[in-house]
Amino acid sequence: MSTHNQAQSALYPGSFDPPTLGHLDIIRRAARIFRRLLVGVLWNADKNACFSPEERMTMLREATAGIAGVEIVSFDGLLVHYLQREGLRVVVRGIRAYTDFESELQMALLNRALLPDMETLFMIPAPEYGIISSRRVLEIASLGGEVSHMVPPNVAAMLARRFPARQDSE
Template identity: 50%
Template structure:
């Protein structure tokens, strides 16, 4: 059984993330979507909110499990018995960073492989950072985030102090 982890901060989840989840789910027997809690960052959405968004999106996908984690990804891979990591690469500039991370993960866990997937072309310009910027200034984020989440994400970006 091939088990993979698709890790990320997902702050917020974008159409690029959603596209990769749907692509990866077809390639593996079990996909763990892992929401990172990074104490050195101040996210717009709490870990629980981000995981909730992803659980809502993936509820019709029985092979997909959403978890939260902090610490090293290789430790989560060991805990879940995952054999590979799924990473999205939008542009060549992403690849250099992701390649370094893949090599480090392989050094820390020699049995762990990394699979790089490219999102659909129309999603290659989308990043969570850009969605936060556009949305916080009142811009329309339609097409950048999954439609069922758009209103909630927009509301939070316009009112950052609002608690979900």
């Protein structure tokens, strides 16, 4: 298989708890680069997730329904093991700030030490999405704040059900 053919597919892994407009920006743009983009929802029992892997996959499937070549999958364990099982060699990662870069670079170097022929493609989001993070979205939503400008409509609806509007007393 030629190098060109090997780069026809990529994996965009993450917790996506919940998916944000920043995630969708990276997904849309990566889907224009790769014929097949697997969006991999990490299942980590040690992590305190707000949404189950199934809920996150459903939110992502709904939000990416119109994007050609995108498949939503889930996996646990080592990323490099999943890449090997699926015959993938390219990982897409989004970077919002320098602090993201430092931790992502360390992870990419570690993964490359485990699987030397893998590549990590770092993508920066559109400027309007650079401040959005899943953790901040959950924090704002849990405190009754408006997050519809940070997440797809289906995710905003899930967050509204998970965190009913607070009735703070005056």
